[in-house]
Amino acid sequence: MDVYEVFRRHGHKEPFEHCGAVIAPDPEMALLMAKECFLRRREASHLWVTRRADIHSFQDESLLEIASDKSYRFAEAYRDVVTKRERARARAQEIAS
Amino acid sequence: MSEALAAALTALGDDELVLGHRHSEWTGYAPHLEEDVAFSSIAQDEIGHATAYFTLLAKVIGSDPDRIALGRDKGGYRHAILCERPNHEWAYTLARHWLYDTADEIRLESLEQCSDEELAALTRKIRREERYHLLHADSWMKRVARGPVEGRTKLMDAIGGILPEAMGIFEEIELEETAVKEGLWPTPSSELRQRFLDHTGSKLDELGLPTEIHAHATERAEFVASSSGDLIAEAGADAGQEPSPDELGGRRGRHTADFDQLWEDMTGQYRAHPGATW
Numbered sequence: 001m002d003v004y005e006v007f008r009r010h011g012h013k014e015p016f017e018h019c020g021a022v023i024a025p026d027p028e029m030a031l032l033m034a035k036e037c038f039l040r041r042r043e044a045s046h047l048w049v050t051r052r053a054d055i056h057s058f059q060d061e062s063l064l065e066i067a068s069d070k071s072y073r074f075a076e077a078y079r080d081v082v083t084k085r086e087r088a089r090a091r092a093q094e095i096a097s
Numbered sequence: 098m099s100e101a102l103a104a105a106l107t108a109l110g111d112d113e114l115v116l117g118h119r120h121s122e123w124t125g126y127a128p129h130l131e132e133d134v135a136f137s138s139i140a141q142d143e144i145g146h147a148t149a150y151f152t153l154l155a156k157v158i159g160s161d162p163d164r165i166a167l168g169r170d171k172g173g174y175r176h177a178i179l180c181e182r183p184n185h186e187w188a189y190t191l192a193r194h195w196l197y198d199t200a201d202e203i204r205l206e207s208l209e210q211c212s213d214e215e216l217a218a219l220t221r222k223i224r225r226e227e228r229y230h231l232l233h234a235d236s237w238m239k240r241v242a243r244g245p246v247e248g249r250t251k252l253m254d255a256i257g258g259i260l261p262e263a264m265g266i267f268e269e270i271e272l273e274e275t276a277v278k279e280g281l282w283p284t285p286s287s288e289l290r291q292r293f294l295d296h297t298g299s300k301l302d303e304l305g306l307p308t309e310i311h312a313h314a315t316e317r318a319e320f321v322a323s324s325s326g327d328l329i330a331e332a333g334a335d336a337g338q339e340p341s342p343d344e345l346g347g348r349r350g351r352h353t354a355d356f357d358q359l360w361e362d363m364t365g366q367y368r369a370h371p372g373a374t375w
Contacts, residue, residue: 063232067225068145 110150117143212280
């Protein structure tokens, strides 16, 4: 028997979401178990199962921490561009007139 | 103000800035889309590290990070010459990425003991990201080394060609004697270089590349054991104008024509619009 992780989604535009796990001897049975455990009340219209053993993660997840300043990767860091643009526009008009 | 601390920060920041800039030239051109994003992200990390070093340096010498990064004359930069070389092809870039980040890990490991609290703390922070960079480089190296012969050969050629210049990462920094005495540069560069050679040698063994590396390295320079047991590169007969590692001079502000072009690109905007912010 293997542990299968279960993912479900509502419509084609939604992402699959992890909703739990089932124990089953093979993928076919895992799908049946998953349907009964996680789609009893029309929670979703699509279902995936995958063996937990086939899922990979970093052994050391501290690698995922962001160590240094990454503000430049966020839109907020460029918010002042709007005011700068307005100022530049005003200055351009001033020069033109 | 500590001039030795400023020298250390300049060398560290310039390496990251210049190599980060070269890495960024792959944006839009890397071998596949995912790697394009990954390598561009690594390039940004390196520029980010340069920013962090220059922010500290700005406090030490009374300047600002942008002016340090972009407002200097060509001769003011203290990066290793290896960092300024063009990307050539992916094999060259990968080999340089691997050798540089291996060298950087060895340097940062030592700098965690730096007597300057701020630099020691910054080092610990940066090292966390550099560990990931090294994992990225190692993963690529493993796959290319075990892959088809064409990629493997290109990688071996690249490493053989780069290794002598990689020694330039461990040229003495300016005021190194003072920096070592004051604990700012906890391990002398010559010792760091030995660690780098030992580590790189055993890694290449693991990858199954050593014999070929030696063969290719001898085309440009021969690595022989000195009386102290150091591996030193001796200029080969056909080395021509290739400088020996001890004479590379990046840490003393001597750079190649490759840097002229890079400097023009990198600082052009800054020089065209003095005082501009963005």
